[in-house]
Amino acid sequence: MLRCTRCGKTYPETFRLRCDCGGTLLVEREVYDFFGNLMPYFDARRYVQFLPVSGSLLPPPVPAITPVVELEVESVNALFKLDYLQPSGSFKDRGTWVTVAKLMEEGINEVVLDSSGNAALSMALYSLPAGITVHTFVSYGALPEKLALLQRLGAVIHFVDGDRMAVHERAVEFAEKTGLTYVSHWLNPYFLEGTKTAAFEVYEQVGVPDYVLVPTGSGTLFLGLWKGFTELKRMGEITDLPRLVAVQATGYESLCNRSPLKNKLADGIAIPEPPRLDEMKRALKETNGLCVSVTWEETEEAWEWLKRAGFLVEPTSAVVLAALWKLVETGEIPDGSKVLLPLTGSGLKLTEGI
Amino acid sequence: MLRCTRCGKTYPETFRLRCDCGGTLLVEREVYDFFGNLMPYFDARRYVQFLPVSGSLLPPPVPAITPVVELEVESVNALFKLDYLQPSGSFKDRGTWVTVAKLMEEGINEVVLDSSGNAALSMALYSLPAGITVHTFVSYGALPEKLALLQRLGAVIHFVDGDRMAVHERAVEFAEKTGLTYVSHWLNPYFLEGTKTAAFEVYEQVGVPDYVLVPTGSGTLFLGLWKGFTELKRMGEITDLPRLVAVQATGYESLCNRSPLKNKLADGIAIPEPPRLDEMKRALKETNGLCVSVTWEETEEAWEWLKRAGFLVEPTSAVVLAALWKLVETGEIPDGSKVLLPLTGSGLKLTEGI
Structure with missing residues (x-):
């Protein structure tokens, strides 16, 4: 079932974004x-018994189990998870796969x-085999390489003149006006079910990291990682949750204190008002976690x-390394x-940027 | 050891491309x-005991174990292996990883x-952490997106005015003149050791395909696939090799009869005179295999x-599906x-082409 994180009301497992x-x-x-309950696959289907889908309607581009590579960085044992090796080039495929199945x-x-x-x-990629038409709202500042790919995948692109929050609001308005299903990954509970599989993999690959x-x-x-590790704890597999470190971009912090200078290079996390902020705070508290924000220059150096x-990743992926350097130094x-460092987005798309 | 496929002479396992x-x-x-002998990894390190490397010097971008997705295509059981989900966006990373380790x-x-x-x-990607300088010879016709990435990875690019065979000859000349090591994947025996791991994975994932x-x-x-399945047979794991089908591009056939029209869309296999032709013929014979070539239009439709x-793959990857359609029809x-269909190269690089 679905449960409201605010009032506790429950709902059946249909597609729904918010409580009443x-x-x-x-x-x-x-x-x-x-x-x-593991299934005999070396891909995301391995964990299908833990997912709120029937298993009979899974979109073909199945997310991969991605390698974890251990490197010594500044005297800590850094575990880089190559989670950009996914069908559309980012970890988001984990969440999209479950969402589209639903x-x-x-x-x-x-x-x-x-x-x-x-x-x-x-979403555009997974919707193709599912026969789903995708309307996507993007800002004029979106990267041209990503837009070119989106268009070639048949998405209907709606440009919005405004920042990330304005884009969000226009999409919501359009969905309300047309009666179409709004599938924001910010709100969608099925998306987190997909991303939680990363925690299951990590546990099988390297056990429980400290951070x-x-x-x-x-x-x-x-x-997703918080939920995955929490479920492992409830299953009696682990006793302690790893300490979660939320790495944010300066100027767009929601958990850390807001800095004046904007790190626009880490565009994937330039989201100053995330709707799940209370849950994120709870996850930080539960795991004795911390928050750190990194600048454009720090991101670039880590990249x-x-x-x-x-x-070969995109800049947003580099913030975790920049944060590691900082936290080791202090x-x-x-x-x-x-220390686990998931690398989230492929750099192959960025022919102008790498 | 290394053994000559022509005269049988053996050599120690040092880096060497040809017999005397x-x-x-x-x-x-x-x-x-x-x-x-499997190692407890969900990536290429799983098979390191079967590779001619020490295991202590493995480049960080470890190749992934890629998903195999089963779809019914024209009444056959088509097993698509998403082998483009690799660190540089193609199956070649399997071979490069072993080569660079060596x-x-x-x-x-x-x-x-x-x-x-x-x-x-x-090679440019894996050479970065290894501290290896890469001189790469390419034709003026090479895709600009790939060249942009190559440049950003620090490769020294040498342009050649001529076809694929001319590029090959210029590279050999340059290596001879400078005394640098020529690492052609066409000849390099360590490269095949990497690509053979795809057969090991397939065996663990779906058993032995018919084709x-x-x-x-x-x-x-x-x-590589032939060698991998052959080793599985020698280990007593399987009794019959799968039937190998060499899929070629029209106009560039080396095993099938040469067609007049050139399929330039499948640029990754536009290699009319491969140096390992005799071995390929032997593999076809040993596996009761066959050869089929596909046209530009057939490739495009399959893509x-x-x-x-x-x-989301590049056109060369699509030839296997075009071939499947043909062989089912006949x-x-x-x-x-x-039927196993490895999908070999990512489409994420091709912002102009998808």
Whole structure:
């Protein structure tokens, strides 16, 4: 079932974004024996028993289980998870895969979303085999390479003159006016069910890290990882949750204190007012986590480092490394810690930028 | 050790492309119990015990284990392997990873290669963390998106006015003149050791297919799959090899009869004179395989189909589906067959082309 994070009201597992009270929703299910419920796949289907989908209608571009590569960085044990190796080039495919499976089950064939790029690209790709028409709202500032891909995937692109929040509002208005289903990954509880599989993988691959650094704008990966590790704890697999570190872009902080200078390079997390903010605060508290924000220059330096390490990612992915450097320098992450750094978006799309 | 495919002479496992007699080389090792030698990883390191590398110097962008997705196509059981979900966006990373590990072991830090794009991109990416300078020879006709990426990865690009074979010859000349190591994936025996891991994965994921359709130009994936399945047979895991189908581009056939019209869309396999031709013929014979070539139009139609199925690949990857349609129509692949179709290159790079 779905449960409201604010008033606790429950709903059946249909496609729904908010409670009647306006609160955000999370999927709540009994969880059982982890290893006893793994399916014999080396991809996201491995965890299908833990997902709120029937399993009979899964879109063909199945998300991969992505490698975790261990490198010594500043005397900590850095575990880079190559989560950009997904069908549309970002971790978002995990959430989209579950979402589109749910939309297919309900026979929904036309949807509206807003995205700075990757979420829309992911939805456009998965919607093709599902026969779903995608209306995507983007700002004029969206990267041309991503727009070109979106168009070639058949998405209907609606340009909005305004910032990320204005794009969000126009999309909501359009969905209300037309009666089409709004599928914002910011709100969609099924999206988090997909991103939680990253935690299951990490657990199987390297156990429980001491720290998990996550690029955090709308919080879809941050909350997915929190939910995944929380379910592992409820299943009795782990005793302690890893400490979650929300990594934000300066000028767009929602959890850290807001800085004056804007880090527009990390465009994927330039989301100053995420609707799941209360849950993110709760996850930070529950995991004894912390928040850190990084500047444009710090992001750029980390991005260059990642390229030289052989990780061809987009700039937003680099914030976690910039944050690691900071937290090691200040002593907040001690030497010898086991630190997970998910790398979230492919750099292959950015022919102008790498 | 390395063994010459022509005269049988053997060499130690150092980096070497040809026998003194001019013949091509293959790595030859004792192979043991498959499941007993798997390492606990969900990525290419799983098979490191079967590779001619020490395991202590592996480049960080570890190739992924890629999903295999089953779809009913024209009454056969089509198994699409999403092998484009690799760090540089193509299956070539499997071969490059092993190659660069070997180059690192030998302290080689400057190399020469020729490539229509993906092999060079892969080598440029893996060479960054290894500290290897890459000279790559490309034709003026190479795709600008791939060249832009190559440049950003720090490769030294040498343009050649001529076709694919001319590019190859210029690269060889340059290597001879400068004394630098030529690392052509066409010849390099370590490259095939990497691509053979795809066969190991397939075996673990879906068992032995009846047919394996492979885009075949220089034959690096074709021979890698042949070698991988052959080793599984020698280990007693399987009794019969799958039937290998070499899929070629019209106008560039080396195994099928040469057609007059050139399929330039499938640029990744536009290699009319591959140096490992005799081995490819042998693999076809040993597996009771066959050869089929597909046209530009057939490739384009299959490419569109793949996009609609949610597989964002480059045109060369589509030839296997075009071939499947043909072989089903002519009855050469009977209904109900289990057919593997590796999808080899990402479409994310092609912002102009998808």
